[in-house]
Amino acid sequence: MKNKEMVEKEYRFSDRSVSVYFDTSFGMLQDMVDKENTILITDENIFAKQTEKFSGWRTIVIQAGEQYKNQQAVDEVIEQLIEFNADRQTIIIGVGGGVVTDITGYAASVYMRGLKFGFVPTSILAMVDASIGGKNGVDVGVYKNLVGVINHPQFLLYDYSFLETLPEKEWINGFAEIIKHACIKDEPMFQLLQEKSLDYFHSSRENIGKLIQQNVEIKYNVVVNDEYETGERKLLNFGHTIGHAIENTAKLPHGSAISIGMIAACIISEKINGFSKAHTEKVKQLLSEYHLPVAFNIDKEKTWNILLHDKKKSGTDMNFVVLDDIGKASIKKIPLPELRQIFDALK
Amino acid sequence: MKNKEMVEKEYRFSDRSVSVYFDTSFGMLQDMVDKENTILITDENIFAKQTEKFSGWRTIVIQAGEQYKNQQAVDEVIEQLIEFNADRQTIIIGVGGGVVTDITGYAASVYMRGLKFGFVPTSILAMVDASIGGKNGVDVGVYKNLVGVINHPQFLLYDYSFLETLPEKEWINGFAEIIKHACIKDEPMFQLLQEKSLDYFHSSRENIGKLIQQNVEIKYNVVVNDEYETGERKLLNFGHTIGHAIENTAKLPHGSAISIGMIAACIISEKINGFSKAHTEKVKQLLSEYHLPVAFNIDKEKTWNILLHDKKKSGTDMNFVVLDDIGKASIKKIPLPELRQIFDALK
Structure with missing residues (x-):
């Protein structure tokens, strides 16, 4: 699971540890989780730019942009989790910026009262802030992050190649x-x-x-x-x-x-x-x-x-x-x- | 805060204690919480039958029945919490059967990532089961309790006079x-x-x-x-x-x-x-x-x-x-x- 540059850190919280893998590649996901039991969530922009990365993974594609960080997007993710027959063994991985990681963390936290989840942050903002700290949630109209939970992912994986296509x-x-x-x-x-x-x-x-x-x-x-x-x-x-x-x-x-x-x-x-x-x-x-x-x-x-x-x-x-x-x-x-x-x- | 018959029990969980007050009266709520900082949630049936009990309390009235235990009802409760300017000092109390306590516990758990809440169960089912154990959530279509959290109330108050009007x-x-x-x-x-x-x-x-x-x-x-x-x-x-x-x-x-x-x-x-x-x-x-x-x-x-x-x-x-x-x-x-x-x- 190691590559040359990769640095692994672990952060301990009251009810879990978060493993953080720096400077590694998206392809490592295959060694970290059982592909059959995993569902990825990303947004339409990332999916369009990096389609090949998602090949062979069950993927839910949400609309891009803060204006879609709302309950309706969460409801749609949940409908798709049902269609994929997601159960308590399923791991959900959010691949994207802060909107994707927020929606992933929140939907994973409430679906069946909580599935395991991980993040692959793809923007600088998500890498240094949004994906860290366990706050996941959505906006309600003009009110930012009004609804949500605190719940930490199992892991974060940093693949800096996503930054090459970041506007x-x-x-x-x-x-x-x-x-x-x-x-x-x-x-x-x-x-x-x-x-x-x-x-x-x-x-x-x-x-x-x-x-x-x-x-x-x-x-x-x-x-x-x-x-x-x-x-x-x-x-x-x-x-x-x-x-x-x-x-x-x-x-x-x-x-x-x-x-x-x-x-x-x-x-x-x-x-x-x-x-x-x-x-x-x-x-x-x-x-x-x-x-x-x-x-x-x-x-x-x-x-x-x-x-x-x-x-x-x-x-x-x-x-x-x-x-x-x-x-x-x-x-x-x-x-x-x-x-x-x-x-x-x-x- | 005591009355003659009242029995008080305390149950300890990892992150909080739940106080349970048996055989007491709804009126005791006034001594337990600051009325100005409290919002009650009940359903239309209970509100119609026991209107006088809610006098002077800010109250959100939801539709009665399992078919309304859904995300839309939670969304509506959240809209009303915003209208009431609920903040992290606000306590939410669900007064009703299992649908009311489930929606109350869930909405209170996600609004601002979690407010304190309590329950006054009014049906036998809620008294012996639904209001106990911290599972709160809603149905998604035909799937029961598919979405939710585990989070315990601060207290449960048992007023058996509600059973007099229970069908x-x-x-x-x-x-x-x-x-x-x-x-x-x-x-x-x-x-x-x-x-x-x-x-x-x-x-x-x-x-x-x-x-x-x-x-x-x-x-x-x-x-x-x-x-x-x-x-x-x-x-x-x-x-x-x-x-x-x-x-x-x-x-x-x-x-x-x-x-x-x-x-x-x-x-x-x-x-x-x-x-x-x-x-x-x-x-x-x-x-x-x-x-x-x-x-x-x-x-x-x-x-x-x-x-x-x-x-x-x-x-x-x-x-x-x-x-x-x-x-x-x-x-x-x-x-x-x-x-x-x-x-x-x-x-």
């Missing part, structure tokens, strides 16, 4: 979460990102592979220590409170939405947490260098109303992630009227 | 699960049921209260010892493999379906487990005395095809619950062709 805009999208990790946890990585560029990482499988593995380790270390998000894990929501509120209304890619959300969170950090204006500028600069949007040009009334349904709202307060410094974040409970005032002044 | 056919329905418990676990209770009658239990709150509490304890003891159904808990599926397969196609009440399923399982127990024909007759007799159907008059082809999607199917075998004796059951792995042969001969 440029998806590369940019993924770097938003990488910059987020740098902002909240890793000042040296922030510096590395400042020194290098998207081209540098795009030009070599080794460069991007190393960065991805580093980000997976950052996220797993946080998640393993706080599986049910009672403390440190909440920091991963940096940029996501306002980011999620604008993503579905403004129909922005996830990376663009949280880029704007991170800048808003930096400004809020200035107001209530003594974060320096110069640092906000550095974050803005870095996002901009990785071609992410930085202008706060949104419908405030609409956004505020969605914000009020955020999972991090607790009664009349919002648990908000602020930066203390670059590479260090914390949670502040902000009363909604105060948050509203700062929010209204954002520009 | 006679629902009393009968509930006794199927009580007889099941007797068959697999409790020979003395089997004898008690033989000696007494539906009228005996119906006529006095003390008689039915005692029987309900006994059945809750049987079920919780099994479930606490085998939370994830790796062993003993499977025995609770006695009568349910064939029962579930006929329930939605023949549009039978759950109790009627599993009554027929239990007799089929007794005959299968004769064929492969040396269970005596005389004992099958005793089970049949008892079901009959409690007004449950015992004739195996079903569409076999249709039933068999549904059976093949049972959650207890494992590859080419079915894990089937058989009786060793009255009060003692075990699991036998039956190859599908052999099961098919016995099934075809049932009459």
